[in-house]
Amino acid sequence: MYHRTQTRSVKVGSVQIGGNDQVVIQSMTTTKTHDIKATVDEINRLEEAGCQIVRVACPDMKAAEAISEIKKQINVPLVADIHFDYRLALKAIEGGIDKIRINPGNIGRREKVEQVVKAAKERGIPIRIGVNAGSLEKRILDKYGYPTAEGMVESALYHIGILEDLDFHDIVVSLKASDVPLAIEAYTKAAEKIKYPLHLGITESGTLFSGTVKSSAGMGAILSQGIGSTMRISLSADPVEEVKVARELLKSFGLAANAATLVSCPTCGRIEIDLIKIANEVEEYISKIKAPIKVSVLGCAVNGPGEAKEADIGIAGGRGEGLLFRHGKTIRKVPEDQMVEELKKEIDKLAEEHYQK
Numbered sequence: 001m002y003h004r005t006q007t008r009s010v011k012v013g014s015v016q017i018g019g020n021d022q023v024v025i026q027s028m029t030t031t032k033t034h035d036i037k038a039t040v041d042e043i044n045r046l047e048e049a050g051c052q053i054v055r056v057a058c059p060d061m062k063a064a065e066a067i068s069e070i071k072k073q074i075n076v077p078l079v080a081d082i083h084f085d086y087r088l089a090l091k092a093i094e095g096g097i098d099k100i101r102i103n104p105g106n107i108g109r110r111e112k113v114e115q116v117v118k119a120a121k122e123r124g125i126p127i128r129i130g131v132n133a134g135s136l137e138k139r140i141l142d143k144y145g146y147p148t149a150e151g152m153v154e155s156a157l158y159h160i161g162i163l164e165d166l167d168f169h170d171i172v173v174s175l176k177a178s179d180v181p182l183a184i185e186a187y188t189k190a191a192e193k194i195k196y197p198l199h200l201g202i203t204e205s206g207t208l209f210s211g212t213v214k215s216s217a218g219m220g221a222i223l224s225q226g227i228g229s230t231m232r233i234s235l236s237a238d239p240v241e242e243v244k245v246a247r248e249l250l251k252s253f254g255l256a257a258n259a260a261t262l263v264s265c266p267t268c269g270r271i272e273i274d275l276i277k278i279a280n281e282v283e284e285y286i287s288k289i290k291a292p293i294k295v296s297v298l299g300c301a302v303n304g305p306g307e308a309k310e311a312d313i314g315i316a317g318g319r320g321e322g323l324l325f326r327h328g329k330t331i332r333k334v335p336e337d338q339m340v341e342e343l344k345k346e347i348d349k350l351a352e353e354h355y356q357k
């Protein structure tokens with residue numbers, strides 16, 4: 001099996017995908033791409049939330065033509081999502097796109113494929129092959145009867161073969177399915193045969209709540225095997241939520257190098273403070289911190305500091321006050337109404353120490 005550290009690496013703008021133990025967070029805009037202002041605004045919101053690569057739909061020439069202007073106004077690498085039409089791919093590449101998502105086997109005549117590959121090669125742009133269980137080639141469906149993991153991998157290998165024949169190797173591959181066990185099986189099988197970095201996704205996973213659970217179950221199983229170099233959580237929600245979920249998921253596997261983590265207790269009858277409100281406030285605050293700090297918020301001091309020994313900083317509720325602690329040792333008591341502010345100050349101090357390292 002190719003562990004993510006063993007895959008070939010590709011460059012999407014300044015961001016590396018594959019060949020290391022990192023998983024790059026992607027999302028996709030929901031705006032009409034030709035609406036440049038709305039698209040740029042959404043891309044900027046995504047970047048602020050921690051999105052490292054943004055994809056835009058490129059369904060027509062108006063969208064493809066907007067890319068050059070969008071590129072001028074953003075900082076994150078941009079991917080164009082194209083189906084079938086090689087002219088849109090060429091226009092997007094001309095506009096300075098950093099990567100395209102297109103299946104070479106769906107482009108049509110060989111000379112069209114060659115033109116896209118030549119243009120991508122000249123600009124050093126990778127191509128993502130996006131296999132989807134819901135749109136497998138008829139030939140593969142006829143062979144297997146219905147979408148299977150084997151069929152999905154076969155489809156991916158077919159598209160890869162077309163690019164390799166043209167001596168093109170800056171490839172990323174996704175094998176998305178809405179069915180979680182099918183997606184897990186497809187990615188696991190793909191990692192045995194494909195040396196290119198894999199882009200993870202559970203497609204059409206649902207709304208914020210159910211889609212988060214479904215995506216985390218599926219991608220968690222895949223990530224835990226060392227598979228996947230980039231990912232997109234697909235939710236019927238604001239795409240910023242996709243980025244938040246992706247960051248949280250990566251944190252659970254220690255794959256988000258520069259993100260702060262919150263540990264908070266489930267609360268019980270010993271609770272002394274309004275913990276749920278505080279935990280939410282602290283979580284929101286640390287979402288922007290780009291340092292690997294572990295913050296703990298506990299409802300009482302009974303087990304408090306001891307329960308969160310590994311936390312860099314934390315608070316445990318007491319009657320009308322809170323205990324502020326570092327690495328399991330109490331540093332001082334603070335009145336309840338100042339607890340959160342004091343904790344934020346300590347978090348900032350720790351983050352500053354990290355940035356200066």
Ligand code: SF4
Nearest residue numbers: 265267268271299300
């Ligand atoms: Fe209960 Fe205190 Fe543990 Fe929270 S930290 S679950 S309030 S005992």
